[in-house]
Amino acid sequence: MEELDGRVERLTGTTTVPPSLDPSTGVDSRDAIIDPSTNVSASLYLPRSNSFAGKLPILLYFHGGGFCIESAASPKYHRHLNSLSSLTPLLAVSLNYRLAPEHRLPAAYHDAWAAIQWVLSQADPWVAQFGDLNRLFVAGDSAGGNIAHQLVMRAGAVEYYEKLKTSGWKGVAEFVETPAAVHVFHLSYPESEIAVKKIRVLADFFGRE
16 A cells, blocks of 8 residues: 555565475575665575485576565465475575565566576576576466566567477477466465365476476
8 A cells, every 4th residue: 555655555465484494395495685786686495405316497486466565585485485396396586576666567577587687697506506597487476477477578589489480399288277266276275185286287397307
């Protein structure tokens, strides 16, 4: 809620949890600054060392919240990324992009672009040591899904189309749908049967060679 004097009061989506070693999954997490000029940061999630061999796929994740609430440190996103990182296993980078109304769009899109450049630069020791840049994924839910879409389109809409057209690719495209489910059910009800199934599908997809 934006007051007439310019103050912003968020009535929900402000609870955060600190990065830590998750006892239930063994996933470790910590924060890193992406862009010092904007103070944009990310939460990184690394599975336990005995759960993988070699480099890990990297997931750049964007949280939801209508572009104006929630954060990478929100309890439900912290839990979600711990789960995905453990099940796949993968190295997750969950972006704390700037929120509206203080920072209106396209600020979040610019932050996403800065984040993927940061990942590709391997400036972070976890990314440099454990991340496989040949298996880099972007994903998000709700507003975060929109950010992910905008990012990949900016990264190469024309090039993507041209290369796919001439690649001769004969793979299989999979479409996964959960009928009669509420919005972001996997975050609100993570222990439900349909949520567990969805997380397993995502983990299997991100973990493919």
